[in-house]
Amino acid sequence: MAASTHDAAAFRRAVEATPLPETVPALLDQAAARHPDRVIWNFFERNESYTYREAQEWVARTANALRALGVRKGSHVGIMTPNVGAFPITWLALARLGAVAVALNTRYTPREVDYVLRDSDADFFVVHESLRSIYEAIPDKPPRLSHDRIVVIEGAGSGYGVWEELAAAASPHFAPQDPVHADDVLNIQYTSGTSGFPKGCLLTHRYWLTMGRSHSAITEMPIERALYNQNFFYLSGPCNATMCMYLGATFFFASKPSPAKFVEWARKH
Secondary structure (H helix, E strand, C coil), X not given: CHHHHHHHHHHHHHHHHCCCXXXXXXXXHHHHHHCCCCEEEEECCCCEEEEHHHHHHHHHHHHHHHHHHCCCCCCEEEEECCCCCHHHHHHHHHHHHCCEEEECCCCCCHHHHHHHHHHCCCCEEEEEHHHHHHHHCCCXXXXXXXXXXXXEECCXXXXXXXXXXXXHHCCCCCCCCCCCCCCCEEEEEECCCCCXXXXXXXXXXXXXXXXXXXXXXXXXCCCCEEEECXXXXXXXXXXXXXXXXXXXXXXXXXXXXXXXXXXXXXXXC
């Protein structure tokens, strides 16, 4: 037991002595420099995938598109979408800008969506077309969210800004305007609200970097492929995404959780 305790303490010191990147996008940049042509995300049910270099480019495009809409350092941006490529891309784009992501549960009712958008002081809202009707069902929309501050993923014909069109039209080169640091807030993560309405937890770049670093350090075998059978709006999504960036691994996304299909997916991917 003494030897095991000693080994654990030495391991902890070694992990803690390793410098963290300054921000989550800095981690992406490091990984893209090492593995530019390796796939970072594979949304296998959608036939949608990105290499590390492609992810880096789409993050830059999206950050530029959001900045053109008025997103700045400190802006709060709601995101409500199933597992599609635009989700991690938008999360990292907001991280580039120093903005704050507010991920909404895709099973929220209009009342719950309204509550979180108001409670988080959301300045902008990115929503998937399949979930737009939930927002539209809110009788009195949050006053901060004017029509021009809403972007719809896969929302051609929605009457709002279309994520794909805005990102594709933006520059693939991002020049920061505001410094972003490890202790800047990146997420307002809402609890399940078991005993009342959900409560927002402030999570910094350092939080995600530490979680990803810790998870990558404790693996007992090299990880090249990780299967994610959960929703990215949960804590485990960004945590495992940062872990994969540390490891240069490919993150396989199921469109939605399925216990029935999990073994099949694990065998295949």
